[in-house]
Amino acid sequence: MARRTQSRYIFDIEDNYRVFRHQFFVNGARRADCTTCENRVPSSEPYHHHWRNDIENNRSHCIQIGSKEKDILNRIEDQAIEEFILCDGSIPPRTNDFLLEAGMDAVPQLLRFLSYGTEKLEATVGFYVDVKKERMYYESSPLNIENHLDIGEAVDMIFSMLLEKISNYVLLHQRVPLEACVIRRMKVTVKRFCVSSKSNSCKLPLQYRVKNATEVNGKGSFKYSTDLAKLSETYINNKDKNQHIPATLKINLYTFRVCRTSKELYAVPYLLRGDDVENTPTFIIQTDVVGDFQGLLEIRNIRKFLRVDTQDRVFECRQCQSHFVDRVHLALHKQISCGRNFMVWHMDKDAIELHENCLPLPKEYFKYEWVGLAGKSI
Template structure:
């Protein structure tokens, strides 16, 4: 029997404290409690006091964007930079270490930075591969990323499929396993689709893919279905409470939820931020959307909060009808379909001794990115 890992998130009241816990289960039996999620507040405090330090504590998912970082982003926009080269100068030389650091840290960090101020990103990833005496370049098809909380899953899917393609290719044409390949260089191409200047200041981006693909389409109602005055008033009340410490009046019967990410398991989940209505069927309920720096983006009304929060507990496998690949997660299946099962991935054969020359290169500051990214400008300023 395969090990099936699940988790749950609970609030527990002990004496005068309310404790938030994240518990892991294997085949239905509890095995561990997550110590990176657990936190305590007095039972009389509102739920949002559990999440006061989210931006500081969840650095893997929220970034800092001060004046120097905004200037870097402006330079990227002015020079129309869409291609970024990552070399092995700042990552361990072994292929496995390079891929691990690039997939877990370097590429997600770059994409989170580039997602600031955008509605979506269109990202393509390419690996430079040396095998025997040959050099090849493998490139994925583009994938759309419409919420910064989807970046980790999207990068993981592209890396997995690229490595599967490379493995199959070298096994067929060179009769060697993937372990015989050397990968120490990669290119990421990113097209940024920025917010329209005319966009409503309280308009929301799409919710994370995990919540878009679950069977809960009827859970959501576009914020446009609410009057703009009503939404603006609620948003202003929320911002005053958050920024100026003013409590949301108890007379305002509304329930608010936010998204969080577990620092240990990287799971995304929704938790209560404010509960002012016990009648969940009739109390207006909203999910708070935030951007990649933790700034307020808007509110999305949830019509069926129970279904929205409920996990899919059925032990099932999802099959792609096009290629018969199997997945245990709807998100992975949706990403797999978006890149057409990898059918449009490309491979180029290169002269191993060839040297690439690029003009107008922009080295991204290592003190911010930690890795040696080089932006390739398409025009001068």
């Protein structure tokens, strides 16, 4: 039987304390508790006290942006910088190490930085590949990233499909496996779509968008009507002053967390005021890549929103018959058209690329050496 790993998040009451736990299961049997997610507060405290001081959790998916970083972003915008080269000197030279560190750390860190102040990113990844005596450049098609919490999954999908394309190509034309290729350099092209004054919407992470839980359920819409702007103002004022939200406000609020161990994204209670989940207005708190409040989005079917698909299931792409065990991976796969528009160029191996108006990104902020290629000079 195939090994099936799952996890769940629960609250336990122990000696007047409410304990939050993340538990791992293998084939239905509990194997371990996640130590990085567990925390406890007095059972009389509101749920958000579990998360308000959880600084380490915020660091796992949020970044810090100061005045120097904002100046860099302004220069990127002013100089129309959309192409970024990852210098191979900052990562161990072995291809496997390069790809692992680029996919897990370097590219996600760059995209999180560039996502600050944007509604979405359009990202394209390219690998410079040496095989035998040839040099080629493989490039993905653009992928839209509409929530910073989708960056890890999006990068993983692009890398996986690029490596699959490279493997198939070199096996067909050079008669060698992927292991014969040397990859020590890459380029990431990113178009930033900055937040406009007319924009008043923020997208859910793709993992939750595919559930369609914000749609009205079969019983019709809620009778309750609320002013989102006023509700958001109430939330911000009480959060900033570290006060309780007025007891007269009968709503349920949830917030997103990311497990530092497994990197899983999940939704947890922030404020629960109504047991009747069918009729109590329920909202998810949206935050940007630095953790600042973006807005509240109403969830019409909270059970569907929180439910984890516990059944073994394989999703098939109708276009190319590829199989996936996750709806998010299938959705990303469809966004890049099954990889049909990926490109490959043959290059002169001895050619030297010269670029003017380069912008090295600050080493004190970035773990790896990125250089932005300006589209115009100032």
